[in-house]
Amino acid sequence: MHMMGNSFGRLFRITTCGESYGGGFRKFPHIPENLRGGLITIVDGVPPGIKLTPEIIEEELNKRRPGLSRLSTPRKEKDKVYIFAGVMENDLTTGAPVGLIIPNSDIDDYHIEEHRRNKNYLRPGQAAYTYYKKYGQFADWAGAGRASGRETASRVAGGAVAKAVLDTMGIDVIAYVVESHGIKCGPVTYEMAKANYRKNEINCPDPEKAREMIEDLLKVKSEGDSCGGVIEVIVKGVPAGIGEPVFDKLDAIIAHGIMSIGAVKGIEFGDGFELARMKGSQANDTPYYDETTGRIRFRTNRAGGILGGISNGEEIRFRVAVKPTPTIFKEQETVDIEKLENITHKFTSRSDPSICTRIYPVCEAMTRICILDAVLMAKAYRAISYNIDPRWDLL
Numbered sequence: 001m002h003m004m005g006n007s008f009g010r011l012f013r014i015t016t017c018g019e020s021y022g023g024g025f026r027k028f029p030h031i032p033e034n035l036r037g038g039l040i041t042i043v044d045g046v047p048p049g050i051k052l053t054p055e056i057i058e059e060e061l062n063k064r065r066p067g068l069s070r071l072s073t074p075r076k077e078k079d080k081v082y083i084f085a086g087v088m089e090n091d092l093t094t095g096a097p098v099g100l101i102i103p104n105s106d107i108d109d110y111h112i113e114e115h116r117r118n119k120n121y122l123r124p125g126q127a128a129y130t131y132y133k134k135y136g137q138f139a140d141w142a143g144a145g146r147a148s149g150r151e152t153a154s155r156v157a158g159g160a161v162a163k164a165v166l167d168t169m170g171i172d173v174i175a176y177v178v179e180s181h182g183i184k185c186g187p188v189t190y191e192m193a194k195a196n197y198r199k200n201e202i203n204c205p206d207p208e209k210a211r212e213m214i215e216d217l218l219k220v221k222s223e224g225d226s227c228g229g230v231i232e233v234i235v236k237g238v239p240a241g242i243g244e245p246v247f248d249k250l251d252a253i254i255a256h257g258i259m260s261i262g263a264v265k266g267i268e269f270g271d272g273f274e275l276a277r278m279k280g281s282q283a284n285d286t287p288y289y290d291e292t293t294g295r296i297r298f299r300t301n302r303a304g305g306i307l308g309g310i311s312n313g314e315e316i317r318f319r320v321a322v323k324p325t326p327t328i329f330k331e332q333e334t335v336d337i338e339k340l341e342n343i344t345h346k347f348t349s350r351s352d353p354s355i356c357t358r359i360y361p362v363c364e365a366m367t368r369i370c371i372l373d374a375v376l377m378a379k380a381y382r383a384i385s386y387n388i389d390p391r392w393d394l395l
C-alpha cells in the first residue's frame with residue numbers, strides 16, 4: 001500500500017490519475033483537445049508478448065460507457081483510449097509499463113458552471129463533505145472529482161490489460177446483476193451467465209426478472225429517484241493454490257479491490273452472510289477425488305472457491321452490494337458550507353437511476369486485476385519453492 005492510494009496490486013499493478021472534469025478548466029487553444037485532460041492508467045507487471053490494441057481495451061470501456069440506454073446517465077463520453085507506452089508496432093507488449101490515456105470529452109463549460117453554482121451545497125450520499133475535510137478549500141468540486149464514477153474508466157482500462165493476460169491462461173471473469181431494488185433473480189450458473197451476458201439493458205441473466213427490474217427502474221427514474229442492487233461475480237479457471245495465507249488472503253485482496261469502487265457497501269464470498277445461519281454440517285463443502293480431472297474437488301461450493309485465503313480450484317464466486325445513486329432529482333436537506341446554513345436543495349446534474357447497469361464491468365476489471373496479481377505472485381512463489389514435489393503443482 002501507498003500513502004495516496006492511487007496504485008493497486010503487487011506484481012501486476014495499476015496506477016491511475018484523472019477526475020470527472022479533468023481538462024475542463026484548461027481549455028487553452030494551444031493544447032490539442034484530446035490532451036487537455038482525462039484519465040491515465042499506468043499498468044506495470046504486464047508479461048511481454050501480450051497482444052494489446054485500443055480496440056481490445058475499448059471493448060471493455062464500452063460496457064461501462066454512459067448514454068447507452070434508457071437506464072443510464074445522458075452524459076456522453078466517447079472513451080477513446082490511446083496506448084502511449086509499452087506496446088510495439090506488432091501490437092505486442094514489450095514487458096515495459098503500459099501507458100493508457102482516455103481523454104475527457106464531455107466537459108462543456110455549462111456543466112462545470114452548474115457544479116460551480118452548487119459547490120457550497122453538500123450533495124447527500126456523495127463524498128463532498130469528506131473531501132472538503134481532507135483537501136480543504138482545494139477540493140475538486142466539479143462532478144465529484146476522483147469520487148466520480150468517471151474515475152472507474154481508468155480501472156476498466158487496466159482491467160482490460162489484465163483480461164488480455166488472463167485470456168492466455170484460460171481464466172474467465174464474468175459479472176452480472178442478480179438483484180435490483182429488491183427484485184431478485186434465482187441462482188445463476190456460469191453457463192447461464194455466459195449465455196445471457198449483456199442480453200438486456202440491466203445485464204441480468206434471467207430475461208423474465210430483467211424485464212421486471214427494467215420496468216421498475218424506469219418507474220424509479222420517472223419519480224426522480226434512484227435505487228441500488230447486487231452484482232454477482234464468477235471467476236472460472238483459477239487453479240488451486242493461489243493466494244497468500246495471512247494478511248493478503250485472496251478474498252481479502254479481492255475485497256480490497258471491490259470495496260475500493262465507489263458506491264460499493266458490501267461483499268460476501270460464496271454463501272457469505274447465509275453461512276452465519278447454518279450448522280457446520282450444512283456449511284462444509286466436502287472434498288472428493290475426481291477421477292476424470294485427477295483433482296480434488298468439492299461437492300458444494302458454499303465457500304466461494306477460497307479456503308484459508310487460498311483458491312481451492314472451484315469457481316470463485318462473490319456478491320457485491322451497490323447503494324442507490326446518491327444524485328436524485330428531489331428536494332433534499334443539506335448544508336450551505338460557505339454560509340453554514342441548513343437548507344433544502346434540488347440538484348440537477350446528470351446521473352444514472354441505478355449504478356448497477358454500469359458498475360458490473362468495473363467489478364470485472366478489479367477482479368481481473370486481483371486475480372492476475374495473485375496468479376503472478378503464486379508463479380513467483382513457485383520459482384522459490386522448487387523443492388515442492390511436482391504432484392502439488394498449480395493445476
Ligand SMILES: Cc1cc2nc3c(=O)[nH]c(=O)nc-3n(C[C@H](O)[C@H](O)[C@H](O)COP(=O)(O)O)c2cc1C
Pocket residue numbers: 073125126127144147148149150152261262263264323325326327350351352355358359362
Ligand atoms: C460506475 C459508477 C457510476 C456512478 N455514477 C454516479 C452518478 O451518476 N451520480 C452519483 O451521485 N454517484 C455516482 N456514483 C457513485 C459515487 O461515485 C459514490 O457513491 C460517491 O463517491 C460516494 O462514495 P461511497 O458511496 O463509496 O461512499 C457512481 C459510481 C460508479 C462506480
